Amino acid sequence: MTDSSKPILVAGIGNDYRSDDGAGLEAVRRIRGMNINNVKTLEGVSDGTSLIEYFANRKFVFIIDAANSNAAGGVIHRFDALKDAVPVEMLTNFSTHSINIGQAIELAKALKQLPDSLIVFGIEGNNFENGAELSPEVVQAVDNVVELIKLEIEAYDRCE
Numbered sequence: 001m002t003d004s005s006k007p008i009l010v011a012g013i014g015n016d017y018r019s020d021d022g023a024g025l026e027a028v029r030r031i032r033g034m035n036i037n038n039v040k041t042l043e044g045v046s047d048g049t050s051l052i053e054y055f056a057n058r059k060f061v062f063i064i065d066a067a068n069s070n071a072a073g074g075v076i077h078r079f080d081a082l083k084d085a086v087p088v089e090m091l092t093n094f095s096t097h098s099i100n101i102g103q104a105i106e107l108a109k110a111l112k113q114l115p116d117s118l119i120v121f122g123i124e125g126n127n128f129e130n131g132a133e134l135s136p137e138v139v140q141a142v143d144n145v146v147e148l149i150k151l152e153i154e155a156y157d158r159c160e
Contacts, residue, residue, distance in 0.1 A: 006038050006039060006040040007038055007057075007058060007059040007060065008036075008038050008039045008040070008058065008059065008060045008061075008062075008153060008156065009039075009040050009041075009042060009054055009055075009058050009060070009061045009062070009115070010028055010031050010039060010040070010041050010042070010061075010062045010064070010149060011024075011028065011041075011042040011043070011045060011051060011054065011061070011062070011063045011064070012024035012025045012026070012027050012028025012029070012041070012042070012043045012044075012064050012065075013025075013045055013063060013064065013065040013066075013101065014065060014066050016132055017130060017131070017132055018128050018129070018130065018131070019125070019126075019127040019128055019129055019130070019131040019132070019133060019134065019135065020066050020073070020123075020125030020126055020127050020128060020134055020135055020138045021066045021125065021128050022066070022132070022134060023064070023065075023066045023123040023125065023134060023138050023141065023142055024043075024063075024064035024065045024066060024121075024123070025043050025044065026134060026139075026142050027064045027121075027123075027142045027145050027146050027149075028041050028042065028043045028064060029041075029043065030142070030146045031146055031149060031150070034150065036150070036153055037157075038157070039153060040054075042054060048099040048100050048101050048103055048104030048105075048107075049099050049104055049107065051063070051101070051104050051108075052104060052107065052108045052111065052113050055108055055113050055114060055115045055118075056113065058115035058116070059115060059116045059117065059156070060115065060116065060117045060119075060152075060153070060156055061115040061117065061118045061119070062119050062120075062121065062149050062152075063081075063101055063118070063119070063120045063121070064120075064121045064123065064145060064149075065101055065120070065121075065122055065123075066122070066123055066124075066125045066128070066138075067090050067122030067123060067124050067125065068090065068124070068125060068128070069087070069089075069090045069122075069124065071124045072124065072137070073124055073125060073126030073127075073135055073137040073138060074123070074124060074126075074135075074137030074138055074140055074141040075123075075124040075141070076121060076122070076123055076124070076141050076144060076145055076148075077090065077120075077121065077122035077123075077124070078119065078120070078121055078148075079119070079120045079121075079122070080117075080118070080119060081105045081114075081118040081119065081120050082114065082117065082118055085102070085106075086101060086102040086105055086120050087102060088100060088102035088103060090102075090122055101120060105118065105120075119152070121145050121148070121149075123138055123141045123142065123145060124138075124141070125138055126138065
């Protein structure tokens with residue numbers, strides 16, 4: 001059962017032991033540390049379908065995951081998943097998730113289980129080998145994504 005009393009969800013996806021694949025997890029931990037009102041954080045989702053239950057009664061959902069599209073490490077990809085398709089291949093090449101984010105979003109659309117707003121950030125990784133450290137470019141991108149999400153949450157709060 002999920003806590004749906006908070007209208008904003010920030011979910012970090014990834015694996016701490018595959019270097020840059022941990023970018024989403026690091027970002028959500030930083031956001032959790034900010035103790036932002038009305039925000040629930042979620043980390044370590046191993047299957048995209050389990051995300052769908054967390055969409056219930058949410059106004060705003062952010063998902064952060066590592067990306068691999070052959071862009072330079074640290075590049076930030078932002079998708080408004082209600083308007084744009086999230087490229088399935090971008091978030092799956094090194095994925096350990098059985099159903100990836102893009103596929104889970106498409107399933108949620110079909111089931112009419114989407115939140116009012118759904119933003120996906122993909123942080124381009126350099127290294128997906130075994131290890132627990134993020135590359136410097138990815139650390140900087142995590143900082144930037146955390147700031148972008150904080151600004152979007154503040155804008156949302158002003159409109160409420």
